[in-house]
Amino acid sequence: MPYVYLLPELILSAVALGLLLAVAWAGRERAARFGPVVAFIGFAAAIAAVYPALGQVTLVFGQMLAVDGYTQFFKVVFLAVGALIAVASSGYMKRQDVAAGEYYVLLMFAIVGMILMASSTDLLVIWLGLELVSITSYVLAGYLRHDPKSNEAAIKYFLTGSLATAVLLFGLSLIYGLAGTTNLSGISQALEQVAGFYQGGQVVAVRPAVDPRLIVIAIFMLVAGFGFKVALVPFHMWAPDTYEGAPTPVTAFFSIGPKGAGLAALVRIFPLGLAALQPRWSVLFAILAAATMTVGNLSALNQTNIKRMMAYSSIAQVGYITVGLAVASPLSIAAIIYYVMAYVFINAGLFSVIILLDQAGVGQKVKDYAGLSQRAPATAAAMVVFFVALIGIPFTSGFFAKFFIFSSAVEGGFLWLAILLAVNSAISVGYYYGVVRQMYLEPPREDQAIKVPGPLAAVLVTGAVATLAMGVFSEPFLRLIGLIRLAP
Secondary structure, eight states: OGGGGGHHHHHHHHHHHHHHHHHHHHOHHHHHHHHHHHHHHHHHHHHHTTGGGTTOOEEETTTTEEESHHHHHHHHHHHHHHHHHHHHHHHHHHHSSSOHHHHHHHHHHHHHHHHHHHHBOBHHHHHHHHHHHHHHHHHHHTOOTTOHHHHHHHHHHHHHHHHHHHHHHHHHHHHHHHHSOSBHHHHHHHHHHHTTTEETTEEOOOOTTOOHHHHHHHHHHHHHHHHHHHTOTTSOTHHHHHHHHSOHHHHHHHHHHHHHHHHHHHHIIIIIITGGGHHHHHHHHHHHHHHHHHHHHHHHTTOOBHHHHHHHHHHHHHHHHHHHHHHOSHHHHHHHHHHHHHHHHHHHHHHHHHHHHHHTTOOSBGGGGTTHHHHOHHHHHHHHHHHHHHHTOTTSHHHHHHHHHHHHHHHTTOHHHHHHHHHHHHHHHHHHHHHHHHHHHSOOSOOSOOOOOHHHHHHHHHHHHHHHHHHHSOHHHHHHHHTOOOOO
């Protein structure tokens, strides 16, 4: 029965609907207490439901959904993201005058959309998953209705996101017009016939009815639409304002959830569905990767707000990952998978610190972190570990993540991109060090110690342990990545 392969999505959807009914019955205050518990149980149950599909490589539901190692990996990653965000949000949302119960419902449906994006082999289903993620994200960005910044973030995100959706949908329709199907396998076969045509980077044969300029336009629109979702330069302008204005747990979710789903979908669409056109989009992704990592890092240097700084940092990180997409080799795809897994734990831990300090009333400016090493020594030390990982220093997961991307770029003939990646990693030291200097070299503004609530401590420890474990004992994780297979 193919439905067994959808058990995680079905369980999560059922729990979300059940929670929605329970919230209506129990009221806002009680929902704020049991909401995160129910959501965490839903995520845990969904992760357990991945087990029946392990080791399977097949296509189901009219070849629209893939059951393979790639799908199962991202299901577990996205469900883990949901569980970590639900736990990290519990104290924060309880303190806000908002509908805390519905927040977890939106979070669970966003995760369902992300899973659909990673597992689908059909453009329409990928688009449906993308819209499910987008619509829930717009609401989550403006969840603090009493906060003008949150409202502004939601409006900007919604308006720019709607435009990106329109561009993406136009690109998808062009692909359908060229290939006559929305299935990625069918698109790949059709484009090989239509465009057997690329030799040495030049169009040598095109079916009479096909204008090669349409192919270029379609690729550009697909890249622009997904580029907005993952915040590639120059489609990144929404990210700093949205990150700053959104509730801090939602910012954490934006930094690791929708971006991971967008990258997972890009790997399905381009190296598999549009493989025949690789000479064109590979160059385009290389240029975008260079621009994204450079603009992200240089812009982060001047930021005084920690959430805006992390927004530009995440833009730079997406630039690093896009290097792997430009290369599009088996090694680079494995590197992307490893990078996403490492980044989830790094950012979950890092944002748990930012949520903690936001809850404690410390503030969101970088200078507000002055003397944190004295008020919360373990928390400050953990934050240093996360920054070290983001830079790519050995004995952390970030080192291997960047090393694999770097190696794949050299192997794929993109040496200039590999050098630019190394230069940008050096630039990033500047703004991460600015926070560390405040924590360790500046005197605290208050002497009172900052207590870490249990749920945030759990996320913080999980992130730190995973970051170090993947850096010190990397072999089991590499073996796991080596087992991942994509359905044809």
